Amino acid sequence: MALLRINQLGKHFGGLHAVSDVSFSLKEGAIKAVIGPNGAGKTTLFNLISGVLSPTSGEVLFHGKAIQGFKPYRIAGLGVARTFQNIKMFAGMTALENVMVGRHVRSGAGFVASMLRTPACRREEVAIRRKSMELLDFLGIADCAEIEATSLAFGQQRAVELARALALEPTLLLLDEPAAGLNIYETAEVGRLITRIRDLGVTVLLVEHDMSLVMEISDEIVVLSFGQKIAEGLPTEIQRNPEVIKVYLGE
Amino acid sequence: MTVELFIQYLVAGITYGSIYAIVAIGFNIIYNTTGIINFAQGEFVMLGGMLSITFLQLLPLPAAIALAVLCTMAIGAAIEMLFIRWLVNPGVLRMIIITIGLSILIREAALHIWGDNVHSLPYFIGNEVSTIAVLGARVSPQVLWVIGVCALMVVFLNVFFQATSVGREMRACAANRTAAILCGIDTRNMVTLSFVLSAGIGALAGAVMSPITYTQYDIGTGLAIKGFTVAILGGLGNSLAAVAAGLLLGIIEAFSVSIVPLAFQDAISIAILLVILFVRPHGLFGSSAAAGLKEF
Amino acid sequence: MKLKNLALLPLLAVIVLVQLLCSWTDSVFYLTQLTMSAYYSLLIIGLCVLMGYAGQISLGHAGFFAIGGYLSAALTTRNLVPFQDQFCVRLLDAAGCLTAGQDIYGEALLVVTPWAACVIAVLTAAVVAFLLGIPVLKLKGHYLAMATLGFGIIIYRIVLASSYFGEADGISGVPGFTLLPGLSVSGDFSNRAANYYIAWGFLLLAMLLLRNLIDSRVGRGLRAIHGSSEAADAMGVDTARFKLHTFVLSAILAAIAGVLLTHYNGGIGPSEASIMKSVRYVAIVAVGGMANLWGALIMGVILNFLSLRGLFGSYDDAVFGLILILIMLFAPGGILNLRFGGLRLLPNLIAKRKREGN
Numbered sequence: 001m002a003l004l005r006i007n008q009l010g011k012h013f014g015g016l017h018a019v020s021d022v023s024f025s026l027k028e029g030a031i032k033a034v035i036g037p038n039g040a041g042k043t044t045l046f047n048l049i050s051g052v053l054s055p056t057s058g059e060v061l062f063h064g065k066a067i068q069g070f071k072p073y074r075i076a077g078l079g080v081a082r083t084f085q086n087i088k089m090f091a092g093m094t095a096l097e098n099v100m101v102g103r104h105v106r107s108g109a110g111f112v113a114s115m116l117r118t119p120a121c122r123r124e125e126v127a128i129r130r131k132s133m134e135l136l137d138f139l140g141i142a143d144c145a146e147i148e149a150t151s152l153a154f155g156q157q158r159a160v161e162l163a164r165a166l167a168l169e170p171t172l173l174l175l176d177e178p179a180a181g182l183n184i185y186e187t188a189e190v191g192r193l194i195t196r197i198r199d200l201g202v203t204v205l206l207v208e209h210d211m212s213l214v215m216e217i218s219d220e221i222v223v224l225s226f227g228q229k230i231a232e233g234l235p236t237e238i239q240r241n242p243e244v245i246k247v248y249l250g251e
Numbered sequence: 252m253t254v255e256l257f258i259q260y261l262v263a264g265i266t267y268g269s270i271y272a273i274v275a276i277g278f279n280i281i282y283n284t285t286g287i288i289n290f291a292q293g294e295f296v297m298l299g300g301m302l303s304i305t306f307l308q309l310l311p312l313p314a315a316i317a318l319a320v321l322c323t324m325a326i327g328a329a330i331e332m333l334f335i336r337w338l339v340n341p342g343v344l345r346m347i348i349i350t351i352g353l354s355i356l357i358r359e360a361a362l363h364i365w366g367d368n369v370h371s372l373p374y375f376i377g378n379e380v381s382t383i384a385v386l387g388a389r390v391s392p393q394v395l396w397v398i399g400v401c402a403l404m405v406v407f408l409n410v411f412f413q414a415t416s417v418g419r420e421m422r423a424c425a426a427n428r429t430a431a432i433l434c435g436i437d438t439r440n441m442v443t444l445s446f447v448l449s450a451g452i453g454a455l456a457g458a459v460m461s462p463i464t465y466t467q468y469d470i471g472t473g474l475a476i477k478g479f480t481v482a483i484l485g486g487l488g489n490s491l492a493a494v495a496a497g498l499l500l501g502i503i504e505a506f507s508v509s510i511v512p513l514a515f516q517d518a519i520s521i522a523i524l525l526v527i528l529f530v531r532p533h534g535l536f537g538s539s540a541a542a543g544l545k546e547f
Numbered sequence: 548m549k550l551k552n553l554a555l556l557p558l559l560a561v562i563v564l565v566q567l568l569c570s571w572t573d574s575v576f577y578l579t580q581l582t583m584s585a586y587y588s589l590l591i592i593g594l595c596v597l598m599g600y601a602g603q604i605s606l607g608h609a610g611f612f613a614i615g616g617y618l619s620a621a622l623t624t625r626n627l628v629p630f631q632d633q634f635c636v637r638l639l640d641a642a643g644c645l646t647a648g649q650d651i652y653g654e655a656l657l658v659v660t661p662w663a664a665c666v667i668a669v670l671t672a673a674v675v676a677f678l679l680g681i682p683v684l685k686l687k688g689h690y691l692a693m694a695t696l697g698f699g700i701i702i703y704r705i706v707l708a709s710s711y712f713g714e715a716d717g718i719s720g721v722p723g724f725t726l727l728p729g730l731s732v733s734g735d736f737s738n739r740a741a742n743y744y745i746a747w748g749f750l751l752l753a754m755l756l757l758r759n760l761i762d763s764r765v766g767r768g769l770r771a772i773h774g775s776s777e778a779a780d781a782m783g784v785d786t787a788r789f790k791l792h793t794f795v796l797s798a799i800l801a802a803i804a805g806v807l808l809t810h811y812n813g814g815i816g817p818s819e820a821s822i823m824k825s826v827r828y829v830a831i832v833a834v835g836g837m838a839n840l841w842g843a844l845i846m847g848v849i850l851n852f853l854s855l856r857g858l859f860g861s862y863d864d865a866v867f868g869l870i871l872i873l874i875m876l877f878a879p880g881g882i883l884n885l886r887f888g889g890l891r892l893l894p895n896l897i898a899k900r901k902r903e904g905n
Contacts, residue, residue: 050781076783084781090774092838093767100764101771105783107764111792114763115756125763168782288689334876343688344604348833349875351606351826355868363861472822476700479693514708521697528694529682 002061003028003203004049004172009058009068011044018044019227021058026172031194031204033214035238036224037247042207043085045224046176049205050082051075062172077105081170083161085177085207089149095160096145099132102167135163139193155186166197173197175206179213191217215239223247252509258388260505266394266463268501269401270296273456274478275485275493276408277449283425283488284438284445287346291330291354292453292478293471294361298323299454300466301361304370312375316458320451326357327450331443354471361468372461393462400459404452405494421445425488473517480524555755562747566740578743580855581848585746586808588847589753591831592840593800596757598829599838600769601793603684604692606825607699611672611798613820615805617706618668620718620815622659625711626650631657639663661724661810669802676798680791696822703820717816724810732810742811749807750844753800757840769793773838823864830871836881846882 002025011019019041026032034042047053049060051072060068067075081102090098107128109121136142139159144152149160158178165173178194179187191213198204208214214221214235221238223231225247231238238244252260274292281289302319310318334349341349374381374393382389412418423431424441431438457466464470481500485492500520507519569575594608627645630636636657639645644663650656659667683694706712713719723733731738732745760766771779772786779786809815818824831850835842850870853859859866874882 052777052780071785072777072780073783073785076781082781084778088775088778090771090778092774093770097767097770101767101779101782101784104764104768109764111760111765111796114765115760117759117763121763128764164782288693334872338876345875345879347604347689347692348829348871352830352868352871352875355823355826355864356872359862359865359868472700476693476697483690483693512708515704518701518704521701524697525682525694528686528690 002026003063004205005061005064006045006049007059007061009045009048009060010056011041011048011053012056017227019048019055019224022224022227022229023058024222024229024232026203026205027219028171028203029198029201030219031198031206031217032220032222033218034205034207034222034224035209035211035214039226040224041227042224043176044227046082046174046207049075050080050174076168079169079171080174081165081168081172082174083158083165083176083178085180087154087157087161089157089160091150093149094146095141095149095152095156096129096132096136098149098160099135099163099167100128102135102164103128103131104168106167106169132163132167135166136160138166139163154181158182158190162193166202170202173202173204175204175208177207177209179208179210187213254386255388258386259390260508261502262385262388262390262394264502264505265498266397266460266501267504268498269398269494270456270460270464270474270497271477271481271500272494272497273401273404273452274474275481275497276405276490277453278478278482279488279490279493280408280445280449280452282482284421284442285335286343287335287350288479289446289449290347290350290475291357291471292449293473293475294354294357295323295327295450295453295471296457296460296474297361297466297468297471298326298357298450299457300372300461300470301365301370301457301468302454303372303458303461304466305365307372312372316455319458320454323454323457324447324451327446328443331446335442335446336439354475358468358471365468367468369465369467370461371465372458374462375459391463393459397456397459397463401456404455405490408448408452408490417444476517476524477520480520480527483524483527555751555758558754559751562744562751566743570740575739578739580852582739582743582746582811583808583855584848584851585743585750586804586811587828587851588844589750589804589807590797590801591828591835591847592750592753592757592843593797594828595832595835595837595840595843596760596769597793597797598832599836599840599843600761600766600773601790602773603790603794604829605695605794605797606692606822606829607695607697607702608797608801608828609820609822609824610699610702611676611801612805612824613702613706613815614672614675615668615802616809616815616819617712617718617805618671619661619664619724619806620721620809621711622664622667623661623722624658624718624720626654627657627659628655658722661722665724665803665806668806669799672798672802672805673795676795677791680794684787684790684794696825699820699822699825703817703822706820707817715817717814717819719814721809721813721815724807732807734811734813746807746811749803754840754844761840765789770838823867826871827864827867830867830874833874833879834870834882836883839881839883842881842883 004026006022006024009019009022010017022045034045036042044053048055048068051067051070051074054069058068059066062078062080067078090101093101107124109124113121133142133145136145139162141156141159141163144156144160149157152160162178175194179190182190187210194204194206194217218235221233221235222229223238223244230247231241231244233241274296277292277295278288281287299319302322303316306315306318330353334353374391375396376392381392383392383395412422420431420436421441421444423434423436424438428438477500481493481497484496484500500523503523504516504519507516511519565581566578569577590608590612594605597603597605627636636645639659644660645657646660648656648658679698683691683698686694707714723731723735725731726745730741730745732742768779768784768789771782771784772789776786805819831846832843834850835844835846854863
């Protein structure tokens with residue numbers, strides 16, 4: 001069964017059809033990329049899936065259950081994590097604390113337990129800290145743990161954001177341009193990282209501009225143009241698709 | 252309720268309502284050019300009344316009021332130049348706290364200058380007991396002064412914003428500050444001017460209302476809350492709607508006297524404010540429609 | 548006990564030292580104002596969590612203080628003898644929440660016990676905060692400020708206008724509150740030192756709990772909302788619920804402060820519910836540096852103590868207005884963060900503690 005199924009999804013802002021009638025599905029354990037020229041509606045699509053926006057029409061099925069229109073925190077609670085195109089760190093918190101926030105839905109201490117620092121709460125806190133350190137280690141930035149996140153280098157912030165998303169133990173990971181602003185070496189590194197994340201059993205949906213990265217790691221590709229799906233298929237098929245070539249290179 | 256009583260309530264409502272409308276317009280003028288809600292708006296009204304009363308000891312009434320209005324305008328300008336002008340990108344919270352602090356300082360200064368007694372200007376025409384007949388009801392001529400002056404101010408502001416180049420520049424600044432700067436408008440001076448205007452209309456309203464509502468050092472907070480209620484009711488930034496909303500609130504308050512104990516009268520407008528904020532919070536958050544109405 | 552909570556030990560030492568100093572130098576009268584300052588600071592550190600960490604301004608916290616103080620005052624002084632047969636009163640009686648006695652004229656007096664009154668008062672404040680918070684916390688900026696200000700004014704009007712709450716005179720003759728046998732919150736001179744320790748005990752306890760809260764899953768969630776609410780949402784933090792719970796928590800602390808201070812003073816007046824008080828609390832949190840519990844605590848004690856000592860005379864409110872403006876103009880990060888040519892005027896306590904803790 002498909003982990004995520006998008007059914008005739010549409011989002012209109014007044015007269016602007018940012019996304020219209022888009023359908024595709026995502027197999028468990030796959031890496032799927034959404035590509036398209038600027039303004040094709042890729043980020044809007046992400047916002048619809050993650051609950052930042054609610055669709056005008058259509059549905060988003062996660063594990064076969066409709067989740068469109070849910071609040072973002074509820075969708076996160078179902079195991080959908082995301083990163084942002086322009087990195088959003090929690091200012092005033094260390095890299096480690098940023099990742100620890102990612103453990104939020106996987107832990108449960110409430111106001112009273114937190115204030116009283118109950119034994120259960122303390123054990124949970126130790127577990128959160130250990131798991132978060134592991135993730136920083138996994139991404140190779142363990143030595144940045146105690147540094148304030150916003151003062152890290154750009155690439156390191158990307159890594160922290162990724163660690164934070166992974167801390168949620170997502171079944172579906174949405175990556176919004178994970179290679180934006182990175183050089184070719186870093187981009188290749190990100191590619192290897194995404195493959196490793198997939199190998200951990202996480203299904204990945206990504207928006208990306210870097211074609212070499214997309215072609216290398218994706219199992220399947222969806223192409224959007226002006227809010228509509230114009231092609232879907234394997235990377236090799238997409239590369240040969242005349243419609244896609246037209247959109248990218250012009251007539 | 253007899254017709255006479257009904258009209259009496261109605262006139263009282265319109266009188267207070269026009270004052271609330273002027274306070275709301277004061278909020279709107281500053282909000283439009285700066286995005287700030289000036290919590291010290293009510294204090295301008297208080298200052299207008301108090302200064303007029305003080306100057307009356309030396310000058311004839313019209314001159315005393317004129318001087319009081321000018322002084323309040325100068326205070327408005329001074330506030331903007333000392334506390335607002337040089338702040339780079341202050342957050343909303345910071346601006347709220349600064350204007351609240353200013354309102355406290357002005358109020359406390361007034362307390363030390365004029366004491367906590369109730370003061371008032373004499374009636375402009377006649378005295379407390381003189382009345383004129385309006386549709387069979389007897390009302391004080393001062394009521395007509397209040398309504399008339401407030402109406403004139405609304406007309407004046409309308410003409411100012413529509414027909415003068417300075418008024419148009421202020422509207423440009425409200426619509427799009429960056430674009431206004433690029434067009435060569437000195438937006439900083441526009442902000443100062445908005446404080447001066449707000450202070451001026453508040454002070455004038457404070458002077459004409461003084462004979463009937465009295466002036467005390469602490470009337471500002473109540474007026475600010477009511478003015479804000481009216482501004483929100485009409486849609487923040489929309490001053491013509493504020494006039495309608497002001498009259499509405501004034502009339503509701505006036506008629507509520509027959510139902511609700513006087514002591515709880517303030518609570519009515521606050522309850523209205525809370526309900527409006529709760530029921531339509533998003534519609535009131537500077538929506539695009541409201542921004543389109545950002546003119547007088 | 549975690550190492551970082553040891554940071555409270557120096558404070559404990561200071562508390563004891565001050566008490567000893569006061570009794571050696573024969574100036575125990577200072578303890579009265581220090582006790583009152585501690586209760587006000589209880590409210591202030593709660594407000595600090597709401598403003599600094601959850602990022603929500605409240606200009607109505609004196610309202611919650613008043614709900615606590617006024618309800619416990621009214622319940623423990625208003626005679627229930629005329630209502631003896633009513634269901635509520637009988638229910639309270641059956642629950643052992645009433646105490647009989649005689650008033651100064653020898654008439655039969657039936658009032659609610661301080662413990663029951665305290666529970667009722669604090670619960671009422673919590674429920675009001677919850678019901679008010681649901682719509683209010685959806686608002687932002689000016690709207691939130693005005694809505695909470697409106698709430699504060701309504702409470703002020705209610706206590707000023709109802710004879711049950713004593714109108715302009717307030718309520719006096721509030722009995723002491725026996726927390727435990729031999730430990731009573733009251734204004735008796737013989738109890739001065741004990742009350743000083745009770746008040747500071749509450750403040751220390753609240754400080755401990757709130758510090759735990761800030762450095763927990765919940766606290767990280769709150770700080771994340773402040774850092775980037777969009778990303779906090781994406782990480783599954785239910786921002787609306789967290790803000791609401793923090794609002795209720797701060798209201799509970801305010802109400803507890805109100806209850807205890809009212810029993811300590813033996814009464815409460817309408818000025819405790821006034822807007823100026825709410826503004827003063829906001830001012831103190833701002834001076835302390837918003838997201839800085841230590842700053843709020845220290846400034847809360849110092850400024851309240853100076854104000855209660857009458858140092859500002861008739862310029863009391865003006866001083867707080869001026870403080871607000873000066874801090875917001877020149878040191879929006881709080882007075883502990885004030886720098887002169889790169890040098891901190893005062894050491895930033897919380898940052899240092901944080902590093903020690905980790």
